[in-house]
Amino acid sequence: MKQLTFEIKTNEQIAKNVYRMQLSGDTTGIIPGQFVNIRVEGQFLRRPISVCNVEQPLNNTTQPLNHATPLLTIIYKVVGVGTEAMSRLPIGTQLDVLTVLGNGYDLSKSGDKPLLVGGGVGVPPMYMLARQLREMGKAVRVILGFNTKEEVFYEEEFRALGCDVTVTTVDGSHGTKGFVTNALDGKQSYYYTCGPLPMIKALIQAAGTNGEVSMEERMGCGFGACMGCTIQTTQGPKRVCKEGPVFPAEILQL
Amino acid sequence: MNDKLQISLSGITLANPIIPASGTYGFGDEFAELYDINCLGGISFKGTTREARYGNPLPRIAECGNYGMINAVGLQNPGVEHVIAHELPRLKSHYNGCIVANVSGFSVQDYVETCALLDKEPIDILEVNISCPNVHNGGMAFGTSPEAAAEVTAAVKAVTTKPVYMKLSPNVTDIVAIAKACEAAGADGLCLINTVLGMRIDIRRRRPVIANRYGGYSGAGIFPLALRMVNQVARATSLPIIGCGGVSNAEDVIEMMMAGATAVEIGAANLTNPMVAKEIIDRLPTLMDELKIEKLTDIIGIVNHE
Numbered sequence: 001m002k003q004l005t006f007e008i009k010t011n012e013q014i015a016k017n018v019y020r021m022q023l024s025g026d027t028t029g030i031i032p033g034q035f036v037n038i039r040v041e042g043q044f045l046r047r048p049i050s051v052c053n054v055e056q057p058l059n060n061t062t063q064p065l066n067h068a069t070p071l072l073t074i075i076y077k078v079v080g081v082g083t084e085a086m087s088r089l090p091i092g093t094q095l096d097v098l099t100v101l102g103n104g105y106d107l108s109k110s111g112d113k114p115l116l117v118g119g120g121v122g123v124p125p126m127y128m129l130a131r132q133l134r135e136m137g138k139a140v141r142v143i144l145g146f147n148t149k150e151e152v153f154y155e156e157e158f159r160a161l162g163c164d165v166t167v168t169t170v171d172g173s174h175g176t177k178g179f180v181t182n183a184l185d186g187k188q189s190y191y192y193t194c195g196p197l198p199m200i201k202a203l204i205q206a207a208g209t210n211g212e213v214s215m216e217e218r219m220g221c222g223f224g225a226c227m228g229c230t231i232q233t234t235q236g237p238k239r240v241c242k243e244g245p246v247f248p249a250e251i252l253q254l
Numbered sequence: 255m256n257d258k259l260q261i262s263l264s265g266i267t268l269a270n271p272i273i274p275a276s277g278t279y280g281f282g283d284e285f286a287e288l289y290d291i292n293c294l295g296g297i298s299f300k301g302t303t304r305e306a307r308y309g310n311p312l313p314r315i316a317e318c319g320n321y322g323m324i325n326a327v328g329l330q331n332p333g334v335e336h337v338i339a340h341e342l343p344r345l346k347s348h349y350n351g352c353i354v355a356n357v358s359g360f361s362v363q364d365y366v367e368t369c370a371l372l373d374k375e376p377i378d379i380l381e382v383n384i385s386c387p388n389v390h391n392g393g394m395a396f397g398t399s400p401e402a403a404a405e406v407t408a409a410v411k412a413v414t415t416k417p418v419y420m421k422l423s424p425n426v427t428d429i430v431a432i433a434k435a436c437e438a439a440g441a442d443g444l445c446l447i448n449t450v451l452g453m454r455i456d457i458r459r460r461r462p463v464i465a466n467r468y469g470g471y472s473g474a475g476i477f478p479l480a481l482r483m484v485n486q487v488a489r490a491t492s493l494p495i496i497g498c499g500g501v502s503n504a505e506d507v508i509e510m511m512m513a514g515a516t517a518v519e520i521g522a523a524n525l526t527n528p529m530v531a532k533e534i535i536d537r538l539p540t541l542m543d544e545l546k547i548e549k550l551t552d553i554i555g556i557v558n559h560e
């Protein structure tokens with residue numbers, strides 16, 4: 001864990017009630033599937049949000065930086081007072097952020113044909129994961145699930161990474177009609193997922209437990225101190241913020 | 255080290271009065287990633303029970319705006335034997351200040367067994383949390399009746415030579431009566447307050463936010479209540495008091511001590527600003543200069559002197 005100050009560089013709406021914020025600051029140490037915990041003025045507890053991307057040279061690569069300081073991207077949906085307040089923060093605002101939180105996805109398990117499944121605001125953490133898997137030369141398939149067309153975001157961004165992308169909408173207004181499970185082909189070597197609980201349950205039922213899942217719980221601290229977020233697993237109690245948020249599907253008791 | 259900050263609890267010298275409160279600091283591991291926790295006067299570790307406990311169903315946490323939070327963790331801990339075998343040696347290996355062992359139980363026997371086991375361990379103070387429900391008495395918390403509070407105090411005192419501090423619940427009509435009962439039963443000190451029973455409702459889903467319906471409210475919003483109770487108890491007993499409840503900055507620490515606290519615990523504030531305990535310790539000397547306080551021991555209970 002690190003406590004750092006980040007500065008808001010962009011904060012814009014990208015879909016219905018969904019915003020993307022880019023922050024400049026020290027992003028070292030962050031791996032896909034980790035999250036940050038953001039202090040929001042007027043709120044006691046911080047707000048946990050997944051890391052969607054960090055722009056900085058990766059290990060062993062010399063990809064050029066297009067910003068003087070690294071950028072951290074988060075994507076969040078306005079659902080209550082905290083995220084509503086975040087959506088109104090102007091460019092230049094300094095944010096108090098706890099970063100490098102949680103365990104992150106295990107990329108070594110991916111196999112050659114990993115499948116990434118994101119539902120709603122479970123999509124953001126899939127982006128950095130997809131990017132790194134592509135950089136490892138994997139054939140990445142991505143299924144993005146939304147309710148309706150106006151909620152869809154990042155379809156093109158995933159395509160630009162060279163992923164095979166399928167979008168599903170429940171009402172059929174965009175992409176394949178139905179749920180993410182309607183787009184499964186069973187050919188993945190392993191899967192990674194993040195999204196609402198009903199989606200995760202359906203996915204595990206359809207695709208088995210050869211994959212890993214990012215979980216969400218209400219958090220007191222976000223860094224392991226309060227036991228506010230502990231779930232039961234087949235391997236005993238685990239803190240979502242510390243031993244998680246990513247868990248092997250086989251140990252979850254949903 | 256700054257002698258002006260030193261205080262002592264039952265003969266144990268603390269470098270300063272700042273102690274992270276039980277349940278908000280784990281065993282210090284997470285905070286040690288951010289700063290050297292040896293700056294702390296003491297550490298009160300997570301509430302420990304005889305057997306391992308998973309705790310309450312989720313959600314266990316509710317937001318309360320600027321003022322604080324509600325928790326219903328339900329004493330999740332690995333059990334006293336695990337704590338003695340793993341967590342305590344780890345804490346001891348990288349922390350050399352005062353270790354406050356926070357103990358909970360659901361029967362007098364639970365408290366006795368847990369405290370007897372900890373008595374042989376390298377801990378400095380036993381902090382006995384009596385906000386827990388007594389399963390043998392219809393679930394009424396030990397800390398809500400003077401008789402039950404005294405019974406736990408006497409039973410624990412009988413099995414340990416460590417200083418015993420009883421941690422009082424604010425959810426009572428007369429905290430002074432409970433404090434006096436603990437004093438009469440042999441307590442070496444008191445810690446107050448624990449969380450205040452509270453509730454939040456999710457107005458969109460039309461149901462309580464906390465799965466357990468109610469939970470303990472803590473954070474800045476309870477500071478005036480905690481301060482008042484510390485002051486009442488300080489005026490009515492002669493025991494050393496660890497003041498706790500809503501403390502968020504160095505000014506609050508001074509206020510708590512002026513009300514009658516010898517040491518001060520910081521709870522929920524650690525969760526939102528993990529640096530807060532260190533920031534307070536660093537700020538105290540300057541604030542003392544501003545307030546013309548030579549040493550902290552000079553101000554303990556100063557508002558109670560006629």
Ligand SMILES: Cc1cc2nc3c(=O)[nH]c(=O)nc-3n(C[C@H](O)[C@H](O)[C@H](O)COP(=O)(O)OP(=O)(O)OC[C@H]3O[C@@H](n4cnc5c(N)ncnc54)[C@H](O)[C@@H]3O)c2cc1C
Pocket residue numbers: 035045046047048049050051075076077078079080081082083084121124125215216217218219245316317
């Ligand atoms: C590890 C993790 C990663 C997350 N990543 C993202 C993300 O990338 N994008 C995104 O839009 N959302 C994400 N969330 C959910 C996000 O934290 C909540 O939507 C947000 O905290 C709601 O705050 P609010 O003040 O607007 O809502 P309110 O309902 O007013 O919040 C009240 C309290 O409940 C908590 N809370 C409310 N909903 C949730 C929830 N779904 N999960 C956890 N706590 C909640 C809040 O943090 C706050 O403490 C993530 C949650 C977790 C635990």
Ligand SMILES: Cc1cc2nc3c(=O)[nH]c(=O)nc-3n(C[C@H](O)[C@H](O)[C@H](O)COP(=O)(O)O)c2cc1C
Pocket residue numbers: 220226227228275276277278300301302325327329356383421447448449471472473474476498499500501519520521522523
């Ligand atoms: C998440 C959480 C867990 C807690 N767990 C314990 C515990 O195990 N034992 C205990 O005596 N008090 C426990 N408390 C109470 C605190 O130690 C403290 O008495 C209370 O929160 C008031 O102080 P504060 O307002 O500074 O938080 C807990 C508080 C919180 C917020």
Ligand code: FES
Pocket residue numbers: 218219220221222223224225226227228229230239240241242
């Ligand atoms: S939120 Fe505090 S331990 Fe996970």
